Amino acid sequence: MKTPAVSNARDPLAAIRTRTPARIFTGRSGSAYRTRTQLSLRSDHAAARDAVQTDIDWAGDLGPDFLRAWDMFAVSSQAQSKAEYLMRPDLGRRLNARARAEIASRCPVGADLQIVIGDGLSVAAVIRQAPQLLPLLHAGAEKRGWRFGRPFAVRYCRVGVLNDIGEALAPTVLVLLIGERPGLLTAESLSAYMAYRPHSGHTDAERNLISNIHAHGVDIEEAADRILCLAELMRRAQLSGVAVKEEGGRLTQNAQPLLSDE
């Protein structure tokens, strides 16, 4: 990872652990975890469970300045509560009637790049990552001379909502920035789901995904670059999904020392 190794005389493996956020070399008590490991897992699970249940307050969480700067507004899927959202993926994939009318009246049709923010399963991810990502995507679109759609937010949002938005606004490339299911490591992980001219009937096979946008994973600048590059690839290929593959990809450091041991 990027943080420099900190030496710790009492724990000679401390430096190694900085290479990955995984819980490696934690020792054992018989075949079981050390007590400290056991309780830290419980603690992180409790935090993740709470994060799932949090409801988003767009103005309060993202701040009025951000909403004003981007002229943002929020609509809802057909789910009416967090509990219903969790159990009814079919409702989370559809915009409600008011949302359809609102985006049709407030957003331009046929944008080259349309960004939508969805709460998904983590409000914390949206709050942390989306306000940093949006300006970079906007700047990248301007640089390329793309018409940038007016961004908006969707509450109780599932990935399949791409199709409804595609039908209503007919963007060339649609990007949904959506909070990922919180894990034990972080509740701040964001995904970008992308589709070329999405419409009713599109499945995951016609979508591309950049996941793990958070401090331990893909950083904001890289995420923005990859989203814009994928958008270019989609425009060139005039399609999205499994037939469109990202080029490059960062593997931060090689592992030569480990492998040259013997």
Add this chain to the structure above:
Amino acid sequence: MSYSITVRSERFSFADLREVFAKANEDKSGDRLAGIAAGSEQERVAAKLVLADIPLADIVANPLIDPTQDEVSRLILATHDQAAFRPLAHLTVGELREYVLDEGQDSARLGALHWAIIPEVAAAVTKLMSNKDLVMAASKIRNITRCRNTMGQPGVLGIRVQPNHPADDLGGILLSAVDGLLFGCGDAVIGVNPATESVETVSRILHGLQRLIAAYDIPTQSCCLAHISTQLDSLERGAPVDLLFQSLAGTEAANASFGINLDMLGEGRERVLEHHRNREVAWVGDAVMYFETGQGSALSANAHHDVDQLTLEARTYGVARAFAPFLVNTVVGFIGPEYLYDERQIVRAGLEDHFMGKLLGLPMGCDVCYTNHAQADQNSADNLLLLLTAAGCNYFMGVPCADDVMLSYQSTSFHDALSARQLFGLRPAPEFLAWLEQMDIVRNGELMAADSPARQRLEGAVKRIA
């Protein structure tokens, strides 16, 4: 054909086989979501009673999904061994349950049934079995497979090391893998889910894993669990592919949502077999495919044809077995509470999937897992892990402290593997165990403490990387 029955003076009717199948299931949130679940416990039992009396021949003769509209249905019919089925055809589903559980039916005799039983029949009998039935029946069936080592023999419990990293950092991936090796894990496969689906990333992960295996001469397989087309593109550009991975579902439309079809699987398998022939590796067998599955995926893609998720999972195994896989595992708690609501449903589904897979001839493993929006916790995973070990599950996942830092869910850990092996007196795959002993990671069947020279050499290598 419609069915009806009177239970305690109440009349229950079912329009067709598909409705009987769906309503005979144990309670699952996914069947409710699909609108096909039993409306009451009484109706559920009525469906089970009806199902118990249906002859297997009727199920074979009445496909739940029309073969003219679905290539999975056509595959199931084409691969059915009708000669082997003939002696069973007159049995009812209830009689098949007793037949499978009978002490006289050992591994060899049940093994002879694999291709006589179609997935829908396996699903039907599963609906009549208790959790303990599923453990007992599955424990009698050993399905053995070979690639770079041998999995599935009696007394063997394998573990996939799953060293995922949220930024695909190869050093981080290999560190997690070494942690697993030092716990005696990794015989099933060292298998990485990439965070980025690009040929470059997948190639570098495959090369990195292969260098680790070559450096220490480890008798195991590597795999990068990207889309099949990305792995094959990587292979074309020179990356070593031991196992070709793909997620599968039980209908043509659901597989299409994964971007695959049966021809792609067959062509990919042929390509990897040819690639194996051209590599200087001491292969012990030619099983080259690795599949993951899970109840609910077809409904999630709106491709379920109003068939219940248990039956669709069985059909997925009908796809898997046509390609002679080395590994197959259900990822049983990954899909979320919309399909498997809580621990009770996840445990049930895990036992169902494992039994059905074994009955259909698959080398069945299980990713015992849960997400943080399901009503489950690590105690739930402990419970299912122990039940499936008793059931003779081929392998589990080994994730550092069960916390997958890339996929953001909890599975089972290297520690869990050690516990399950100790508790049930099980060993790693034989070739892998010999390597562990040669490295002095295991001595006299015991995992060594940190003072063995070979262990310190591995850890020393790990320290230099950081």
